[in-house]
Amino acid sequence: MKKFKNSLLCLQKLIDEKYFNGAVLCVYKDGNKIFDQAIGYDDYENKRAMSNDLIFRAYSMTKPVTVIAAFICIQKGLFELNDPISKFIPEFLNTKVLIDKKSTKVKSLENPITIKHLLTMTSGITYFGNKNETQRQTTGLLRKLNDINNNWSLQDFAKNLAALPLLFEPGTDWNYGLSLDLMGAVIEKASNLKFNNFCKKYIFEPLDLKDTNFYVFDKEREANIYKWENVDGKNLLTKTENFKFLMQTLYEEPPAIMGGSGLFATASDYAKLMNIFLGKYDVLEQKNIDQILSDQIPNLHDKFIWTLNKDYTYGFGVRLRLKNELEPLTEIGEAGWDGYLGSIGIIDTKNNLTAALMVSSSPGNNLTLEKEFFKAFYEDIK
DSSP: OTTOHHHHHHHHHHHHTTSOSEEEEEEEETTEEEEEEEEEEEETTTTEEOOTTOBEEOGGGGHHHHHHHHHHHHHTTSOOTTOBGGGTOGGGGGOEEESSTTOSOEEEOSSOOBHHHHHTTOSSOOOSOSSSHHHHHHHHHHHHHTOGGGOOOHHHHHHHHHTSOBSSOTTSOOOOSTHHHHHHHHHHHHHTSOHHHHHIIIIITTTTOTTEESSOSOGGGBOOEEEEEEETTEEEEEEESSOOTTOSOSSSOOSSOOTTTOOEEOHHHHHHHGGGGGTGGGOSOHHHHHHHTSOSOTTOGGGOOSSSSTTEEEOSSSEEESOOOSSSOOOTTOEEOBOTTSOEEEEETTTTEEEEEEOOEESOOHHHHHHHHHHHHHHHHO
16 A cells, blocks of 8 residues: 555556646545655656645645544534524525526525525535526626735625625535635634635644644745646647636735635645544544535435546535445545545545645636546555
C-alpha cells in the first residue's frame, strides 16, 4: 500500500494525456500519514517540479469542512437540524419559490428552509447558470458578490440571496448550489464569530493545520492553475494568472468567507482534516459522524446526478457509497467530495483511511479523473 504504485502510474498517464501537469497525493491510515508525494510539474514552462507543500484552491472540497463546522454548532447547542434558517437570517421569512422550474412567477413557501436542507442540498438554492430563473438571478448575485468594489460580507451575501426565488419547495428535490455558503452565514450568526475565525478556533488550530486558510496566505507556495481545453482532439494546458473564479480576493482575507468554495490547503492538511470523519481529534461526536456519513436523501436518489454512478447517494455535504457494484469499485461507505479544479477528497471508514489528491486545472475533468484514479487507488489499498 505505502508505495501507491498504481495510483502514481495513473497520475502519470493523466499528466502525459495533458489533463493536468502535476499532482500531490497524501494518504492517512489509522490517523497517521503514510504517503505524501508530488508528481509532475507545478510550472511546466519553467520546469519547476510539483511540491507537496504547495497550497491549492480546494473549491467544493470546502463543503465537508463547513459540514464539520455546522455539527460543532449542533454539539454546542447553537442550533438544531430542523431549525429554520430565518431564525438567524430573518430575510428568509420572505423568500419565495418558483411556481415551477420553467416559470418566472413565484409563490410563497409551504415550508421554511431548515439547517438540514442546507446541509443536504435540498434547499432549492442553486448555483449560476441559465437553465431557469433561479440560476439566472443567482448568476447576477455572484457577479455582485465577486466585485470587490461592493465589499459584500457573508451576511450581505445571505441577505441578497434571500431575495432570490428558490427553484423548488425545500426538501422536495436535490440541486447542487450555494447552500453550504449560506450555511457559513448561519454559523456566523449563531456563534457570533466570522466563519473563518470559527473554523480556525474549532478545526484548524486544534488540528495544527498551519497550511489551511480562506486565502493565499503564502504566495510563494501558491499552486499554478492551468486552463484545460481540447482543440482538434488534442488536450492543451495554458498557464493562467490571477484566477479568481468564485472569489473576491486571492492574497488577503475576503470580506465574505465562502463555505462552499473558499478553502485553500495543502494535500497533507486536507487529508489530515478528513480524519475528523473517522472519529479522530475529538472534534465530532460519533453519533454526528454517523449521521453525516449516512443516506440523507433516500427518496431523492434519482435527483442526485453529481456523482460517479448510481451506487452513490448524498449524506451531509458528501457523496456516500451505498453499493459497490459499478465501476470504479471502491468500498461501501466510501465518502468525500471533489473540487472544481479536479482535486479529490476520500474518506474510507472500512479501511480507516483518508486521502487528498490535489491538482489544478480549469476545468478539472472530474469525472474522467475520478473514474481512473479511484480504480488505481483501490488496487493499491487492497
